[in-house]
Amino acid sequence: xxxxxxxxxxxxxxxxxxxxxxxxxxxxxxxxxxxxxxxxxxxxxxxxxxxxxxxxxxxxxxxxxxxxxxxxxxxxxxxxxxxxxxxxxxxxxxxxxxxxxxxxxxxxxxxxxxxx
Amino acid sequence: xxxxxxxxxxxxxxxxxxxxxxxxxxxxxxxxxxxxxxxxxxxxxxxxxxxxxxxxxxxxxxxxxxxxxxxxxxxxxxxxxxxxxxxxxxxxxxxxxxxxxxxxxxxxxxxxxxxxxx
Numbered sequence: 001x002x003x004x005x006x007x008x009x010x011x012x013x014x015x016x017x018x019x020x021x022x023x024x025x026x027x028x029x030x031x032x033x034x035x036x037x038x039x040x041x042x043x044x045x046x047x048x049x050x051x052x053x054x055x056x057x058x059x060x061x062x063x064x065x066x067x068x069x070x071x072x073x074x075x076x077x078x079x080x081x082x083x084x085x086x087x088x089x090x091x092x093x094x095x096x097x098x099x100x101x102x103x104x105x106x107x108x109x110x111x112x113x114x115x116x
Numbered sequence: 117x118x119x120x121x122x123x124x125x126x127x128x129x130x131x132x133x134x135x136x137x138x139x140x141x142x143x144x145x146x147x148x149x150x151x152x153x154x155x156x157x158x159x160x161x162x163x164x165x166x167x168x169x170x171x172x173x174x175x176x177x178x179x180x181x182x183x184x185x186x187x188x189x190x191x192x193x194x195x196x197x198x199x200x201x202x203x204x205x206x207x208x209x210x211x212x213x214x215x216x217x218x219x220x221x222x223x224x225x226x227x228x229x230x231x232x233x234x
Contacts, residue, residue, distance in 0.1 A: 004158070033221070043204060045225035091159070095221060103149055103172065104223055106159040 002027045004092050004107035012113050013082045020067070021077040021110045023092030032094055034075040035104060036066065039089040048090075051075060079112075087114045119143065122207050122226035129197065130234050137192040137229045139207030146211060148190040149223065150182060153204040165190060197233045204228045 003026040013019035025034065036048040051059045051066045059066045067076040075094075079086055089111050093104040120141045129135050141148065150162040164172040165184040179201075181193040190207055208223040 035222070037225075043206075043228040043230070045206060045208070045223075047222050047224065050222065103161045103164055105161075108156065108158050 002029070002032070002094055002096065002105045004094055004105055006092055006107035006110050008110045009108075010111045010113070012115055013079075015084060015114055015116050016081055018078060018080045019082055019112065021079070021090050021092075021112065023075045023077065023107060025073050025075060025092075025094050027073075027094065027096075029096050032096055034066070034068070035093040035095070036064070036075075036077045037091045037093060037106075038086075039091065039109070041088070045091070049077070082114045084114050084116060087112060120207055120209055120224050120226035122205075122229050124229055125227065126230050126232075128232045128234065129194070131197060131199070133197075134193070134195040136194065137205055137207075137231075139190040139192075139226055141188055141190075141207075141209040141224070143209055143224060144211070145209035145224070146187055147209060148184060148187075149208040149210075150190065150192055151206040151208065151225075153206055153228070155203075159206065162192075194231070197231075199233050202231055202233045204230050 005024045008022055032053045034051045038046045038048055049059050049061045049064045049066050051068050058068050063080045065078045067078055089109045091106050091109045093106045095104050123138045147166045149164050152160045152162055161174050162176045163182045168184050179196050183191040206228045207226045210221050210223045
């Protein structure tokens with residue numbers, strides 16, 4: 001079975017600084033996908049970034065990058081130049097490689113607070 | 117209207133009431149999902165519908181009854197709920213048929229329906 005662990009219940013970061021949110025995973029599948037979602041107080045889960053287990057390079061999307069270390073089974077999210085609007089819950093998730101409508105398995109999340 | 121829309125956004129009901137949550141997606145996706153989000157717990161998958169057929173039911177109590185009349189609409193019918201069922205219920209949709217080599221099966225979520233059971 002797949003499992004996602006996010007060990008940081010809460011994080012604080014100064015505006016304009018970079019922050020790393022930790023995520024480790026456990027799976028016996030040789031191939032899988034890793035995702036990060038942001039959930040602001042409004043409730044909607046917003047997709048941020050995706051990394052496939054066979055991708056050679058770390059994924060990047062604007063200010064978001066995913067520090068993928070396959071041997072350590074970690075997929076940390078790095079947010080550069082933090083903004084006040086980045087304050088939210090952040091969830092790491094993974095999916096098995098099977099095609100089709102495969103649901104995601106989520107971690108418990110990390111609450112990020114950006115301080116002015 | 118675009119994306120995934122959930123109604124109502126907030127619902128308060130007694131344990132003997134019957135109510136329904138509605139989800140509508142305007143993305144042309146062929147799969148829809150219900151997730152439950154309780155405080156301090158990971159999101160829990162409840163139901164998955166693919167091409168309007170239920171493909172997964174994660175041992176959800178029968179007091180939750182899903183309905184998917186077409187690929188754009190998903191309902192969650194609620195009856196005789198318990199206070200511990202109070203949570204945020206999130207609907208999502210995706211375009212299945214992809215694998216990790218051709219692209220991520222990204223789920224697009226709605227804003228959720230916050231349910232309080234008294």
